[in-house]
Amino acid sequence: MNITLKQAQAVIEKAMAKAKELNTKMNICVVDAGANQVAFVRMDGAWLGSADIALKKAKTARFFDMPSGEIGKLSQPGESLFNIEHSNGGLISFPGGIPMTDKDGTIIGAVGVSGSSVENDHEVAAAGASAI
Amino acid sequence: MNITLKQAQAVIEKAMAKAKELNTKMNICVVDAGANQVAFVRMDGAWLGSADIALKKAKTARFFDMPSGEIGKLSQPGESLFNIEHSNGGLISFPGGIPMTDKDGTIIGAVGVSGSSVENDHEVAAAGASAI
């Protein structure tokens, strides 16, 4: 099963509401189960460079079925996945990407958020993911 | 001046309404005056490969401040811009990309649509652009 556009837009709405609550400006991207982009928004004034990061965070979360930041813990110097970011056309391995599942636990897509601190990025992504 | 997210979402809403009226499934992308993505949707069941094409049509329209199909007329074999599609990481030079201006005629962004015939793609893009 794949995320629908309606679901993806609900994710983005909830993420944007959280972003405003935190007084941040975010790029928010949703990909489907095949890691292909379904929906995207860049809030007015958000960093231009964060658009690609939001996409790559969403893809990274779906590529490995875990929050993007989990990959980053293992990709530090000396850790087991050092420099994994060179794969798949470029991963982003810090927080802000979260996989999303249906009620049966099947992964149907992922959300990626970028534009503020990684703590805020993750919080906004989590708010978005809660829409599913 | 740049297109706002609110404007971009209005473009997408109008484009989606036209796409449904034509019984098509579209990928719709809006870029700003810097040719950077502002908003994107892939309607359920739309071609996966049209996501990148919608983005490239929007970028092409803004890169040269004319509808993407105008570039295509000049990029045919023997014409003056033959194979211009090799530039800028890949252009798409058939119809479906349209620049958008504010009331003073300044270009504030562009919309790109892909998912059906180029005639439908252009009509949906034009419907979207009419929101501005």
Next chain:
Amino acid sequence: MNITLKQAQAVIEKAMAKAKELNTKMNICVVDAGANQVAFVRMDGAWLGSADIALKKAKTARFFDMPSGEIGKLSQPGESLFNIEHSNGGLISFPGGIPMTDKDGTIIGAVGVSGSSVENDHEVAAAGASAI
């Protein structure tokens, strides 16, 4: 629904049998519904350059849910999709890529074949697809 590895291997087995029957050496690739590679073989002595072509044919067939050669008819000079090949990191728009559906008509993946004439490539792909 996505193609399984078992199904993908059956596709490759049937395609290889046809390739041998035609006395050709092929690269054969199967992608899933998300256009991600599931299985691949390069027959001994097959063209090295055809590996990427087989993958791109399979992706192209899934990106637009039609045989890759159908795209090529529309991408000729003067036709409506001229130079569409510049999208999606490079399409291959001549015959040899075929989408595959389950018994309900849902697309579950695609097969791409390259290594001989496009007629042979298509025939081998069709033989492979018949395994589903």
Next chain:
Amino acid sequence: MNITLKQAQAVIEKAMAKAKELNTKMNICVVDAGANQVAFVRMDGAWLGSADIALKKAKTARFFDMPSGEIGKLSQPGESLFNIEHSNGGLISFPGGIPMTDKDGTIIGAVGVSGSSVENDHEVAAAGASAI
């Protein structure tokens, strides 16, 4: 001398058997002496992002004729090959890639495995390589 498809498939069979024994889901790739892909499988449910990593591990192992993890020891900050991963379109320098030799010690290809811990990836790759 180059690995044959029959040999590559034997490598993949043995690797898949070990992957199942370890209760893991792997992407497994075999490249030839020219570092070109010969065969690939993604086991059902294996990480999408590990397909490219399996390929890059196999290439890395053949590019430098040593297990991929050996490169990773030398690419740490302050070490002599720091950030070598930027070359060749992206290397993967953690364990899971192993070169394979014929009975005379000539390298005929390499196997790359990704989908679990690097210890499991390496063990599955080693099981595959033992088929030669």
